Amino acid sequence: MGRRLLRNPLAVAGGLIVLVLFVAAVLAPWLTPYDPSDFDAAHVLEGPCALHLLGTDGLGRDVLSRMLFGARVSLMVGFVSVGISSLVGVTLGAVAGYFRGVVDTVLMRFVDVMLTFPTFFLILAVIAYLDASIWNIMLVIGLTSWMGVCRLVRAEVLSLRERDFMVAAEALGMKPSRVIMRHALPNAMAPVFVAGILGVAGAILVESALSFLGIGVQPPQPSWGNILTEGKSTLGVAWWLSVCPGLAILITVLGYNLLGEGLRDILDPRLRSR
């Protein structure tokens, strides 16, 4: 699998972007030249220079430091919300696919109902009632994005259900939970993995948008979305405040998408021609 991934230059590029961002986010406290919330009244809205590689913002804070800490937020939101959505989606999908019948029908209609909500407005509505903390955002994104994974897993388990080794597991007298955990899911995880990576990109976008609108990660905690908001008001005098987070979001989402699509081509030969 690794070798075939390396033969796909776009996937390699995506993988490198993801890797660099991951390392940058993890090592942020050691990489940053300044504390991201250190005010410096003497250096307000300074352009990129040797002291501040990406300039400073309206309060004199170092933009590079804020960007690196913002990457932590993006990474955490991406992985935690995808973790939540995968957990919910895989569980419900496996149950629906394994038990079929009424259970399947009820769960799938529930999925249909969830899909009719315009996700973003649902999130807006929920955030309006809850605190706009990063944990609530991750929870809400996770709980509104599990439907795709659920359908994927259901379809995989439905087809696995007919395979002889699944029948053998049942014939050996295993409980349904064991058949699902030991026999169905290990053989159904490849598409979930791909969907998860693509989902990280989606979650990062949603978090950025919420923060941009001021109902996501709250200042002074830096996130790419709220840096961008500040950049919007000073666009005429400080282009770097908009360009840096904008490019960061673009490149990150692109990286996850390229990696995800590359993996999908490898893991699912049926989709390769598309």
Next chain:
Amino acid sequence: MNASNVNVAPGNAPGVGATPPDSSNSLLRAVGLTKTFRVGGSLFGAERSVHAVTDVNLEFGAGRTIGIVGESGCGKSTLGRLLLRLLVPTAGRVEFDGVDLATLTPRDLRSARRNMQIVFQDPYASLNPRMKIGRIVGEGLEVHGVATGKEAREQVLALMARVGLGADAYDRYPHEFSGGQRQRVGIARALALSPRFVVADEPVSALDVSIGAQILNLLMELQDERGLAYAFISHDLRVVEHVSHDVAVMYLGRIVELAPAAEIYAGARHPYTQALLSAVPSVEGKDRKQRVILGGDVPSPLDPPKGCAFHPRCAIAVARCRVEEPQLIDDGGHRTACHLVAGDHLSGHGMAGGAEAHLSRPA
């Protein structure tokens, strides 16, 4: 266990199984087993039903094999799964040791499954590709708490050795093995819990002839060692002849003929069985027997013919066959569902006598 009672005296057929119940040596008994699948049935379309298995009565005794033969789609595999209650029958029941499996709680049914196992046709689909051989074979021991740790490992290794797998296979994955080796893994998995009844669902039809013969011999040795009862499902009449004590011929979900193997191969009575047997290639090229060629296909089980399901393809069908469904009638331990057989034997019609029975299991 000795294979006894193959040639049964008329009127006394302990091994051949149907009602009337003679539960003294019956291990697993199917009574009126019927399975109907519902298809279609959308909001607007009318629901239709597929009659996969209809009114099957069989009785399996320890150490004995009933071969179940028929064309593709005749309900053989469905019957195999019904016998193990991997499918829930629409009507009828399966009794194991006199206990109706339908009366068991899910928990009791799971524990009863120790006694009844299955070997599959496709050795590539029947093993979980992400589990090592040792785990596959030993999982049943773990699930039923029979053995754990070192003890389980030793049991698994002993069993693997018995079915002809080396100890080095324990930590390898299924994809590293050939079809025949995988089938041995499947057999070891089925036998790990020391079952008493095993459904062998076309266990050799996916294998080369020589490999298949080894697997057949292994199955028969294991039967002699452990007194296993087999339901041996196959479309290959020669294979069935080789392993079976009794043979049940299925057509469109029904048993049309049920008799000791030697009798089926020496004197098949149902015209369908005769046609099947005449299609078996013979080594003696010179005196070519007269072939009975079956026209047409098996009718759709969605819309089975009225009367005898076989009548549209039967060379000797009469008016009665089109309206009245023949019952499986016992004549000296040889059961046949055919109006023309009921009174006088049919051996003069269709084809002569039947094929040679030289491969039959010794009595």
